[in-house]
Amino acid sequence: MDLNKLTTEKRNERSMNLDTLSTEQVIRLMNEEDAVVPKAIEQIVPTIAKAVDAIIARFKKNGRLIYIGAGTSGRLGVLDAVECVPTFGVPPEKVVGVIAGGDRAMYRAVEGAEDSPTLGQQDLTALSLTKEDVVVGIAASGRTPYVIGALTYANEVGAETIALSCNQDAEISAFANIAIEVIVGAEVLTGSTRLKAGTAQKLVLNMLSTASMIGIGKVYNNLMVDVQPTNEKLRVRAVRIIQQATECTEEQAQEAFEQSGEQVKIAIVMILFDQTKEQAEETLVQNQGFIRKTT
Template sequence: MNLNKLATEQRNQSTMNLDTLSTIEILQLMNKEDQTVPESVKKELPQIEKVVEAVKESFQKGGHLVYVGAGTSGRLGILDAAECVPTFSADPTMVQGLIAGGMSAMTVAVEGAEDSITLGEEDLRNIQLTEKDTVLGIAASGRTPYVIGALEYAKKVGATTASLACNKDAEISKYADINIEVEVGPEVLTGSTRLKSGTAQKLVLNMISTASMIGIGKVYKNLMVDVKPTNDKLVERSKSIIMQATECSYEEAEKAFFAADKNVKLAIVMILTKLSKEEASEKLDQANGFIRNIIE
């Protein structure tokens, strides 16, 4: 293992005197470095597009998107997966995050777990991975054995494989059908890939999950019409979405919301088409969930 070759392990020449700076100087320097991350992501948009198309295909076949990573990379995958449930009313298995060492590793490092090339395979076996699924291996370094093992097994199963690294010519890229390599350069704090690398990974995961969900009809205009109203804030947001999508009053939105059993998308179709709940539901099924296909 020669980490010295990795850009993420190099010393940042702009931060050599980090420990001598004032608080505001440290913050300004970190902010300046963070501003370079979106440009690095921009260079990989064509590769990110390929992953989104693969994920959409998986969803359309009834498959899943599975993030696999260790440490910060694994935690970011689990975070993105968890947010898909309330944002898009996605089944909890539709987007899943696996982390080396299991869920306890979300808060406490599990020694040696990321160095096991067999644990990744075991975790994918446990969720019964199939050829319909897409597996995205995430590793800032691009060399995590846990991720490599997972990608190797995913290929054997016939699933689509993709990788996300923060170094060029990453080892995990060799095991993926599609590779994303966002080179963010040396970190402000040498080797601390929870910083720029983590930010880059979060930006990419945001793109993949959001664009994929848009692609299967879970968004109308720029509204999250499949939001899951699991608390008071989301109930009120749901009514607001109905109002914005239909230009109706609060009272009408609230009435439709409850008439549709708190299904925002269904309520919108009911108002726009003046159909009953049953008729609107049938229309949605025929349109594969795309509101625009119904009203146009």
Template sequence: MLDKLQTESRNRRSMKLDQMSRYDILKLMNEEDATVPKAIERELDQIEAATTLVIDSLSSGGRLIYAGAGTSGRLGVLDAVECTPTFDMPAERVQGLIAGGEGAFLKAVEGAEDQKSIGAEDCQRLNVNQHDTVVALAASGRTPYAIGVLEEANRLGAHTVAISCNKDAEMSTYASVAIEVETGPEVLTGSTRLKAGTAQKLVLNMISTVSMIGIGKVYENLMVDVQPTNAKLVERSKRIVVEATGASIEDAATALQKADGHVKTAIVMLLLQCEADEAKEKLQETGGFIRKAVN
């Protein structure tokens, strides 16, 4: 029942929220938000287990698929779409499902989250299989859509992960890995776009970033698979090559031109003083890991 969930309980510190000064409300919200990282810290082992599953999927040609309703669904979609420009990950390899379809990202679709069958149908539509990892999100841990996704993903043989913000969440029992970040009562009762939403966003940041590091999308602390799709990213690509190699900005630009804008290739060219074809070959041989290619 909802009234037994911590995320739906009343926060004793904010009982007079409508009488507090603007500054005191902001201070209280800030103090409550500061508790989120500690709650996440208690779940790091489970988050690591989730990234292991995702790396396994992405390394074997599978996909990372997020699924959720409302705020949880939007956060999953947001993390998924950011993986393409940040890590040059094809959009079909990291996807986000939201109850009610794409239109629900901008406007609530009433009732969509209440049906397990819609979650199952979305899994079927994506042809989820044993190579994929499906990560379902629900602050309450009991959203029927998210449970439907997990049930069907399990039936289809996929890895499954549940992310919720309550302990002993119902959906945890449907997942191979259960991440339960206990964020407690919200300042505004039941508004899980606040601490619970922040917690889910931070966990997704961890899962996608660590997973992309695990498949060779990062060299040192540089996002070397960034797509130079606009003027800002073209300049960032040059700076990344400079930082990774110690080359001048002019030499970095020349290498990028010869590498057809591919940052990794340009870096290997400069580090090994070789031509683009050889650099590409070495990257291919090492699965895209720059460190392995240059060693």
């Protein structure tokens, strides 16, 4: 294994005296290096857009979005998947995060898990992967055997495959139909890819999930119309979203929210078209869940 060729493993010339800097100097340097990340992502926006379109196409075939990775990369995938449930109202099996070593690896490193390509295949097999699904293999280094094994198996099944890495000509890119490579340069702390590389991966995952959800009708204007009101804060937000989408009063929004069974999107259609809950449900079915297509 030759790590010398990986940008993510190189030493950052700007931080060679990191241990001699004051606290404020360390923070300033980290902040300056972090500013590189969005600029790097800007260079590959068309590739990210292509990946989003591929995910939307599979969603429309009732496929799933599956993130898979090891260590920090795996944790970031799990985080994004988990957040899709309350934000967009999708069932937990629609967007899935898989990490090498299983759930316990979220909290403690599982030795050797990332080195097994067979384990990557096994974890996708356990999910009953199909050709309608999308598999996003995440690895900052771009060479993780676990991810390569997962992508190899996904290709064999016929699933859409996307690779997300932070090195140019990454090894995992060769195993994916779409390769997203965010080149953020050497880390302030050599090899600590939870820093710039992790930030880059988080930003790209935000884009993949959010833009894909917009593409299947989970957003109206810039509002989370399928948000799940699972606590008091979210119930208040839900009523506010109904108000903002329809320009009605708080009282009207609250009434529609309750009549809809606390389903924000249905409440919005009820108000916009003066419909009952049942009529609003049918309207949305006819328009594939898009409020915009009903207006």
